[in-house]
Structure formats: C-alpha cells, structure tokens
Amino acid sequence: MEKTLAKGLTLLETLARLGHPVGVTEAAKAVGLQKSNAHRLLRSLSELGYVRQIADTGRYELTLKLWEMGSRVIARLDIATEATPTMRKLAALTRETVHLSLLEGDDVVYVHKIDSPHPVRAYSAIGGRAPAHCVATGKALLAFQPPDAVDVSKVRKPFTDATITDPLDLRRELERIRKQGHAVNKGEWREGVFGVAAPILDASGRAVAAIGLSGPQDRFRPKAMKAWTPLVMAAARDLSRA
Amino acid sequence: MEKTLAKGLTLLETLARLGHPVGVTEAAKAVGLQKSNAHRLLRSLSELGYVRQIADTGRYELTLKLWEMGSRVIARLDIATEATPTMRKLAALTRETVHLSLLEGDDVVYVHKIDSPHPVRAYSAIGGRAPAHCVATGKALLAFQPPDAVDVSKVRKPFTDATITDPLDLRRELERIRKQGHAVNKGEWREGVFGVAAPILDASGRAVAAIGLSGPQDRFRPKAMKAWTPLVMAAARDLSRA
DNA sequence: GCCGGCCGTTCCACGATACGGAACAGCCAT
DNA sequence: ATGGCTGTTCCGTATCGTGGAACGGCCGGC
Structure with a gap:
C-alpha cells in the first residue's frame, strides 16, 4: 500500500469532512501526521490544484477540483x-x-x-x-x-x-x-x-x-x-x- | 512534490475523465505509467475505497467516494x-x-x-x-x-x-x-x-x-x-x- | 486443439524518495 | 520584550516506491 497516496487522500477526506479552512498544525493533528509531513502534502496538493492556501491566514482549503471530479462520476450514471x-x-x-x-x-x-x-x-x-x-x-x-x-x-x-x-x-x-x-x-x-x-x-x-x-x-x-x-x-x- | 500522490491523483482524474471502467494496461498507458506501477496504485486506491475492481472483467472503476467528498465541498457553500x-x-x-x-x-x-x-x-x-x-x-x-x-x-x-x-x-x-x-x-x-x-x-x-x-x-x-x-x-x- | 498474444498479477534488488526532528521567521497577545 | 503560537525550511537517513522480468489464465485465430 502506497503510504504517501494514502496520507494525501486521507488529508483530502479530512479537509472535506471538516468543511472549513485548516492550518498546517491543525491538519497534521487531525490526520495524525508530523507537521512537516502535513505541510509537504498540502503544498503538493496545492500544486496539483486540489487545495489552495488562503493568502492572509495561511490556512488551506479545498478548491472545487474534487467536486468537479465527483460530478463526472455521477454524470456517468x-x-x-x-x-x-x-x-x-x-x-x-x-x-x-x-x-x-x-x-x-x-x-x-x-x-x-x-x-x-x-x-x-x-x-x-x-x-x-x-x-x-x-x-x-x-x-x-x-x-x-x-x-x-x-x-x-x-x-x-x-x-x-x-x-x-x-x-x-x-x-x-x-x-x-x-x-x-x-x-x-x-x-x-x-x-x-x-x-x-x-x-x-x-x-x-x-x-x-x-x-x-x-x-x-x-x-x-x-x-x-x-x-x-x-x-x-x-x-x-x-x-x-x- | 510527492510523486506517488501526484500519480495516484492523476490516475483518479483519468478514471473520472474517461468515465468507464479501465484495465490496468489501459490505465497505465493513459497516465503514462509502468504497468506494475499502475497496478499497485489501483490496488491501493481500491483498498482506500476510491476504486473497485469489477469481478468478471478485472477492470477498475471509480466508486462513489470521490463524489461523496465532492458533495461535501459544495455543501459548505x-x-x-x-x-x-x-x-x-x-x-x-x-x-x-x-x-x-x-x-x-x-x-x-x-x-x-x-x-x-x-x-x-x-x-x-x-x-x-x-x-x-x-x-x-x-x-x-x-x-x-x-x-x-x-x-x-x-x-x-x-x-x-x-x-x-x-x-x-x-x-x-x-x-x-x-x-x-x-x-x-x-x-x-x-x-x-x-x-x-x-x-x-x-x-x-x-x-x-x-x-x-x-x-x-x-x-x-x-x-x-x-x-x-x-x-x-x-x-x-x-x-x-x- | 493448439498456439500466440493479450490480460491482470507477482516478485525483488536497487535507488530514488519521503520522512521527521530540529531550527527558522513571522505574528499576536500577553 | 517575551513566550507561544503559526507556517516554513533544511537535510541525513531509512524507508518506501520503482520497474523490468516472469507467471498463469483467458481468449481468438489459425
């Protein structure tokens, strides 16, 4: 099982579940990761377009990308x-x-x-x-x-x-x-x-x-x-x- | 940038975009991965609940999990x-x-x-x-x-x-x-x-x-x-x- | 009915990659 | 000024993912 992938997806799930912007520290705690690890994942997710960092607070939130992908899933059926x-x-x-x-x-x-x-x-x-x-x-x-x-x-x-x-x-x-x-x-x-x-x-x-x-x-x-x-x-x- | 995470997410995107079940070989070609790599990713994604393997054909398709996460994203707004x-x-x-x-x-x-x-x-x-x-x-x-x-x-x-x-x-x-x-x-x-x-x-x-x-x-x-x-x-x- | 080619799957030694502790810089309220 | 918080960076190490090759099963064509 690819650990990095699992962590990243769990992070996304957590962001979706919480439904509000979270900071690195909070995210790390919520998922059970090291702070530096959570930070690296968030930066990667941001680069991949799934997450964006809010300019003034430094917190991270989901973009609509996940939702777009989800829409495609149901569009099928x-x-x-x-x-x-x-x-x-x-x-x-x-x-x-x-x-x-x-x-x-x-x-x-x-x-x-x-x-x-x-x-x-x-x-x-x-x-x-x-x-x-x-x-x-x-x-x-x-x-x-x-x-x-x-x-x-x-x-x-x-x-x-x-x-x-x-x-x-x-x-x-x-x-x-x-x-x-x-x-x-x-x-x-x-x-x-x-x-x-x-x-x-x-x-x-x-x-x-x-x-x-x-x-x-x-x-x-x-x-x-x-x-x-x-x-x-x-x-x-x-x-x-x- | 976490390579594994990027590959896994790209794979999910591809599955969403194609909108129909795909085999390991086809998926590997579509994303530009090694067959064994694609296979490992698909197995992990399956274990994580994002993907399921269709029993008789062996092909893989998305579950509704992505869509569920996506729904949460707009439920917020x-x-x-x-x-x-x-x-x-x-x-x-x-x-x-x-x-x-x-x-x-x-x-x-x-x-x-x-x-x-x-x-x-x-x-x-x-x-x-x-x-x-x-x-x-x-x-x-x-x-x-x-x-x-x-x-x-x-x-x-x-x-x-x-x-x-x-x-x-x-x-x-x-x-x-x-x-x-x-x-x-x-x-x-x-x-x-x-x-x-x-x-x-x-x-x-x-x-x-x-x-x-x-x-x-x-x-x-x-x-x-x-x-x-x-x-x-x-x-x-x-x-x-x- | 056999054979060739395709499929999904497994293995493993190598080496790139992600890890995490520690240190940094900025901010805010004490 | 200071202490505690934040997000961020660095880097040596060990872990984790990698990809080529090989396996077994299935199907279609000869």
Missing part, C-alpha cells in the same frame, strides 16, 4: 438529473422528502433528494450514507440485485429495536419486497423515521437505484403509506425504462 | 440547493438555460444549471469550466471581487473575435458592469453564444457567485436581453441576502 422531474412530482403529491439512492457496498448513498416542505423532517444530506439493510431504498435495492450478489447471512448491525438482524428474517423480507415490488422501513435505522421505496430497474431486472419517501412516524401512518405506495412504485417504474 | 427555486423561476420566465457559477482562479465553474426547454441550446455541464473573462457570469464575478484580487493586466487568451484581450478594455468593461450591476457576453467564449448575468453578493458586497442566462444569439436579441436583464438581476438580488 446521470440518473440524478434524469430523475429530477419525477422526484419533484412525487414530492408535490406527498409533501414528504424524496430520496434517490444508489447501492455502494453495504450502504446506500443518497445521490439526490427533494426535501419535504414540512418543518419537521428527517435529516439527510446528498452524498450521505445509510446501511442498506435498514432503510427502505436500501432494502429495495438489495431485493433486486442479481442472485448471490447479496450475502444475506452476513451479520448486520442493529441500530434500533426494529432493525432486522436475523439472516432468515432478512431473506424473508427481501422475498416479500420482490413479490410486492416495494420496501418499507419502520424505524429500523433511526427511531421514529419511516419510509417507503421502490427499485429502479434496468432492462435485465436488476435494480440500479431506488426512489423513496421518508419522514416522521406520525405522518407515515398505515393509511398514508397505503396511499403513497402506488405513487412511489409508479415513479420508480417511470424511471425504470432506459 | 450550499448555494446550489438554496438557489434552486430562484433558478427554476428564472428558467420558467425566460425559457433559457440558467447557470449558477463560482469563481475558481481565472475560470468559472458551473455548480448548477437548469437547461432550456428549447431543443437548440448551448452545451455545458455541471462541474464544467470556462474562462472567467469571456462569459457573463465570469465577468460579473470578476467585477465584484475585492480590489486588487483581479489582475486586470494579465494577458487573456482570445477564443473568438469578440473576446476581450486588451487590459484597458477589460478594466472598462468591469467598471461598466459594476455601474450597471450586470454583465453581458456576446459570443466572447463560443461563437454565437450570448449571455446575461448578475453577481450574488455577500454582506460585504463581494461576489460569491453569479447567476446568468445563456443561449444562441438568435434568441438573445437586444429586445429579449433588455427584458431579461431585470429578471436576472432580481434573481441575483434575491440570492444575495445571507
């Missing part, structure tokens, strides 16, 4: 922009937060969202992650993966009392999702946060993304969920042609 | 999401492509856009760049930078016959933009592509971003521009409070 109108429609009909998620390892990554107009709503960020086995979009994605792509028997971490941890339960849940065509989450990730989601399929029937609603339990009562489910499924179907 | 409603309104009123740009060095970077519904429209990509001195949003940004932050006398490259290259002309142009509060581009970057833009200011009067319209010359006739300019300026003013 330009689902995000393509899905916007459909998501917007779904948001207007339900007045709940709409998410578009991709599967990345054992997590879902939120690639796009439209926030609910309600003042009380679950927090989430574009680019954020959640364990796939305990959110609606994640379960929808897992259920429609190619056979053997999902290791059901792997041990899953619980996050609330409702989290599915038993392999057999998960297998049954995924089967039910396949049969019904949609997934439901009743506070399995965050206490009191519910959701409904459906998979977006490619021509071969594999899920490439999932679209879903989520919000506080009091607004996700059985009656509301029943009304929304066909809307979510219709939106997913709408995006599934490709 | 979360203008993009905040500006969406205003941009949408402007797009609806004018039926032209709306851009939101930031200044990055001598370039503008498009951080958000809403495409014109017209079939004929200028091409641009989110995350894309253009030289600041010859697009409308760029000139709006330059005009409202702190004094001495812009080196007017630096030599600028021409791209069309209309590009401003004379330092004195540029200085006058920026002064006019400051006075009028908006900038205009008449094919100074791409032949036949016009635009109008206005700066988004922070409390101190510095431009942190710019919003603008752009499209083909035939739709950007004087009369239309005159009608749109106040709309663009109103949108920019709307986003300027913070």
Whole structure:
C-alpha cells in the first residue's frame, strides 16, 4: 500500500469532512501526521490544484477540483438529473422528502433528494450514507440485485429495536419486497423515521437505484403509506425504462 | 512534490475523465505509467475505497467516494440547493438555460444549471469550466471581487473575435458592469453564444457567485436581453441576502 | 486443439524518495 | 520584550516506491 497516496487522500477526506479552512498544525493533528509531513502534502496538493492556501491566514482549503471530479462520476450514471422531474412530482403529491439512492457496498448513498416542505423532517444530506439493510431504498435495492450478489447471512448491525438482524428474517423480507415490488422501513435505522421505496430497474431486472419517501412516524401512518405506495412504485417504474 | 500522490491523483482524474471502467494496461498507458506501477496504485486506491475492481472483467472503476467528498465541498457553500427555486423561476420566465457559477482562479465553474426547454441550446455541464473573462457570469464575478484580487493586466487568451484581450478594455468593461450591476457576453467564449448575468453578493458586497442566462444569439436579441436583464438581476438580488 | 498474444498479477534488488526532528521567521497577545 | 503560537525550511537517513522480468489464465485465430 502506497503510504504517501494514502496520507494525501486521507488529508483530502479530512479537509472535506471538516468543511472549513485548516492550518498546517491543525491538519497534521487531525490526520495524525508530523507537521512537516502535513505541510509537504498540502503544498503538493496545492500544486496539483486540489487545495489552495488562503493568502492572509495561511490556512488551506479545498478548491472545487474534487467536486468537479465527483460530478463526472455521477454524470456517468446521470440518473440524478434524469430523475429530477419525477422526484419533484412525487414530492408535490406527498409533501414528504424524496430520496434517490444508489447501492455502494453495504450502504446506500443518497445521490439526490427533494426535501419535504414540512418543518419537521428527517435529516439527510446528498452524498450521505445509510446501511442498506435498514432503510427502505436500501432494502429495495438489495431485493433486486442479481442472485448471490447479496450475502444475506452476513451479520448486520442493529441500530434500533426494529432493525432486522436475523439472516432468515432478512431473506424473508427481501422475498416479500420482490413479490410486492416495494420496501418499507419502520424505524429500523433511526427511531421514529419511516419510509417507503421502490427499485429502479434496468432492462435485465436488476435494480440500479431506488426512489423513496421518508419522514416522521406520525405522518407515515398505515393509511398514508397505503396511499403513497402506488405513487412511489409508479415513479420508480417511470424511471425504470432506459 | 510527492510523486506517488501526484500519480495516484492523476490516475483518479483519468478514471473520472474517461468515465468507464479501465484495465490496468489501459490505465497505465493513459497516465503514462509502468504497468506494475499502475497496478499497485489501483490496488491501493481500491483498498482506500476510491476504486473497485469489477469481478468478471478485472477492470477498475471509480466508486462513489470521490463524489461523496465532492458533495461535501459544495455543501459548505450550499448555494446550489438554496438557489434552486430562484433558478427554476428564472428558467420558467425566460425559457433559457440558467447557470449558477463560482469563481475558481481565472475560470468559472458551473455548480448548477437548469437547461432550456428549447431543443437548440448551448452545451455545458455541471462541474464544467470556462474562462472567467469571456462569459457573463465570469465577468460579473470578476467585477465584484475585492480590489486588487483581479489582475486586470494579465494577458487573456482570445477564443473568438469578440473576446476581450486588451487590459484597458477589460478594466472598462468591469467598471461598466459594476455601474450597471450586470454583465453581458456576446459570443466572447463560443461563437454565437450570448449571455446575461448578475453577481450574488455577500454582506460585504463581494461576489460569491453569479447567476446568468445563456443561449444562441438568435434568441438573445437586444429586445429579449433588455427584458431579461431585470429578471436576472432580481434573481441575483434575491440570492444575495445571507 | 493448439498456439500466440493479450490480460491482470507477482516478485525483488536497487535507488530514488519521503520522512521527521530540529531550527527558522513571522505574528499576536500577553 | 517575551513566550507561544503559526507556517516554513533544511537535510541525513531509512524507508518506501520503482520497474523490468516472469507467471498463469483467458481468449481468438489459425
């Protein structure tokens, strides 16, 4: 493993995570490096265009280069922009937060969202992650993966009392999702946060993304969920042609 | 300059630019590395979570990690999401492509856009760049930078016959933009592509971003521009409070 | 069915390269 | 003036990355 590369990338990650300009000393401490080492890396990153030094304070901050590269990554699967109108429609009909998620390892990554107009709503960020086995979009994605792509028997971490941890339960849940065509989450990730989601399929029937609603339990009562489910499924179907 | 870091990042850039999975040999050729070197870098990047190897073909592709980091970068200046409603309104009123740009060095970077519904429209990509001195949003940004932050006398490259290259002309142009509060581009970057833009200011009067319209010359006739300019300026003013 | 060429992968001795402690210069508040 | 902070520079040393050559598997053409 190339040590220098690892250090440099960790430094970039740290800068991105902190989200504000940092000095050499602070950066070194945050990443666990020698001050001179951090300094050298920052200078190199600056030369490579990933980082810039603020003239008066001497601190370093990220340029937009990382973001540009990131944009290219998603442009490839330009689902995000393509899905916007459909998501917007779904948001207007339900007045709940709409998410578009991709599967990345054992997590879902939120690639796009439209926030609910309600003042009380679950927090989430574009680019954020959640364990796939305990959110609606994640379960929808897992259920429609190619056979053997999902290791059901792997041990899953619980996050609330409702989290599915038993392999057999998960297998049954995924089967039910396949049969019904949609997934439901009743506070399995965050206490009191519910959701409904459906998979977006490619021509071969594999899920490439999932679209879903989520919000506080009091607004996700059985009656509301029943009304929304066909809307979510219709939106997913709408995006599934490709 | 840390060689390993530079190589690794160049490799990531290349993967992002190509936008499709690449094999070790191909990657090595594209970046100008030894095959074994490229292989080692790809393995490390994979271990660090930036890259994944596709099981059956053996090729490597980017994960979403870069994109996640990139999202954090603009989340910081979360203008993009905040500006969406205003941009949408402007797009609806004018039926032209709306851009939101930031200044990055001598370039503008498009951080958000809403495409014109017209079939004929200028091409641009989110995350894309253009030289600041010859697009409308760029000139709006330059005009409202702190004094001495812009080196007017630096030599600028021409791209069309209309590009401003004379330092004195540029200085006058920026002064006019400051006075009028908006900038205009008449094919100074791409032949036949016009635009109008206005700066988004922070409390101190510095431009942190710019919003603008752009499209083909035939739709950007004087009369239309005159009608749109106040709309663009109103949108920019709307986003300027913070 | 064999063979040639391509692929991704591994190995290892050499030598360039990154490391990190210590010292420097500038700034600010005490 | 002084002490403690900052970002920065230097340099000998050992570590770490390097790249050529070789391996095994896969595929397509003869």
